[in-house]
Amino acid sequence: MAESLPRQSLSDKVSKHLKAQLANQERKVGERFNARHIATELGVSRTTINKAIEKLIAEGLVELDESRHPVVVALPTKLKVHDTTEFEFSNQTDSTYEFLLEKILRGDLGPGEIVKERPLAIELGVNPATLRRAAEWLRGDGLLERLPRRGWQVSGLSPRDLQDTYDIRLLLEPCAITEAVRWISEEDLDQLDRDSDRLNELGEKASVYDRREADSQFHLKICEASGNRILKESLEPLIRKTLLITTVSFRFGRSSSSFEEHKTIIEALRKRDAKAATKQLKIHLRNAKKFNTAAWERH
Known part of the structure; x- marks a missing residue:
């Protein structure tokens, strides 16, 4: 099944998108990255944006200034440039998975709590099939359990x-x-x-x-x-x-x-x-x- 194959993380996709923006010179050397604004623009969590920026820091493209804000310090020299205006997370399963994962790890969804498919799908603006696929990924991570006819339950640990x-x-x-x-x-x-x-x-x-x-x-x-x-x-x-x-x-x-x-x-x-x-x-x-x-x- 496709769900069981290794998948690229959402933060990796965001990192590649931001790197493409640098290659296209849509962002300049000396410019600060604002995680909140980028998260709103791309429709993902700030945590995902911060992880993506950390990847750019590791590549030497971004550094933290004295106020610990990420700042562009270099542009990619070996990167195939593509049209970033067409960028979107066409696979909504990725962003749904990241959203649910963050809610579980932050404790917003605690052990034993029921996750009902339809209300949550409406809240996120995705179809139930997308939500089910994301939930299956989380089940593979050991974080959710399937409840027949009731939805999903956050796993507990004795x-x-x-x-x-x-x-x-x-x-x-x-x-x-x-x-x-x-x-x-x-x-x-x-x-x-x-x-x-x-x-x-x-x-x-x-x-x-x-x-x-x-x-x-x-x-x-x-x-x-x-x-x-x-x-x-x-x-x-x-x-x-x-x-x-x-x-x-x-x-x-x-x-x-x-x-x-x-x-x-x-x-x-x-x-x-x-x-x-x-x-x-x-x-x-x-x-x-x-x-x-x-x-x-x-x-």
Whole structure:
């Protein structure tokens, strides 16, 4: 089925669109990117826009100024120019998926909550078939469950489910990081460092959603860097599933220690030390398992 094939993320599409605007000189060097305005223009979330801009930062086309606003610093030199005026998200499933994913991860749709197809489709201005396809993708991520004749329900996790999920991650993620040590680029490591530093600078000002999303992106980046597609596809839904409860643990103060552990993993990756990277990753996951289980039981 088409839904099961790897799909390009919405932030990737937005990033390519913004890069095309730069290539067409529709945006100039020195110009600031306004995430809110671009989100309104393209009909996507600000989170998606920020992810797209981060990709441009990693490519050296955009930098953050002293006020931490993204500013164009270079134009692409090797890019096939196309007509950006024709750009639109013709596949509404992508934007519907991103919308629902963000609502779940922000806690606007909590575990056990019912998602009714028709009212939500009307609210989003999409047809029920589009909503169902997006919901199927989220079911594949382990975030939604199908309820016959009732719609969809946000998945819940019991303490046992949580422990089992971490146990499987402890088996699979060391395999991913062993390969990632060999293949992850310095650019990707720099991006992981920047993401961690940015959240540390924001401290408590950073939203729980941003901190939790940064944690998941850290692990997903390692999976991607392994170069093992099957391993990545196996781990993605497990990482997504644990996101359902990390809001609770981050509210109990887990985020600062979590990102310190990320730093030790990044350091081992930079040294191309597979043994140290694997050891630090296991420590990180075991700490997360212990803390999240306790936080969930207290919640």
